[in-house]
Amino acid sequence: SYDTDDEGMLNGEELNWIVMFNNEEIPATVEYNSSVGDVDGIYSCDGIAGLTSLIATSIFTQEIPLDSGWSLWSTYIDPEDDNIATIFSTVVDDVIMVKNGEGNVYWPQFGLNSIGDLVQASGYQVKMNNENLLNISGTLIESSYSFNLNNGWGIIGYLHQDCFNVDDMMNSIIDNLIIMKDAEGNVYWPAFDLNSIGNMCPGNGYRVKTNESVDFSYPSGGRFGFSDFTTVGKT
DSSP states (O other), X not given: OOOTTXXXXXXXXXXXXXXXXXXXXXXXXXXXXXXXXXXXXXXXXXXXXXXXXEEEOOOEEXXXXXXXXXXXXXXXXXXXXXXXXXXXXXXXXXXXXXXXXXXXXXXXXXXEESSOBOOTTBOEEEEESSOEEEEEEEEEOOTTOOEEEOSEEEEEOOOOXXXXXXXXXXXXXXXXXXXXXXXXXXXXXXXXXXXXXXXXXXXXXXXXXXXXXXXXXXXXXXXXXXXXXXXXXXX
């Protein structure tokens, strides 16, 4: 009378592991810890097993709307080929120029690419002939990925997949942050209690000015709020 769809597992069946992310099942591979328990990948009633690792990877795609003219953009995706020319290859006919925070450029009309590879957590300027949709596919960058903000002006990316208020996102470096701007000229200016940016959102880049070099990572969101909770591993 055993129903394999509804009634669990039988002795001797192989254990299957998955990771759920945004209602998507991602197959996972595990390494069992031989010093813990008596189960090594096979189900047994009341058996005990310990894991050394659980690894799940999946390809995600981020759609980034690019307006006509100048705008600021970023991505939470780590593409397999992170060269800026490859990333923009599907919309290159509408691209005039891409610039990073150091003034390096990707200028397809003249065959120039001094940007080279995309830098995780960085933001970029782009000037488009026409609006278009940039699709970037790859693995997710951890939203808590740590990166450095140089003294003075720079352009940062946004690594969460949801919008969160800039006050919460930048609180950890509030003493070092002078001013922050989005592509529309809205500002977050802590010294004067100004926040016309509101929420930081995926796909956008932001200009920031700091009073010294500082390491920064975005706080975790979701059910854990903005505490010191950190996600370990990559999905």
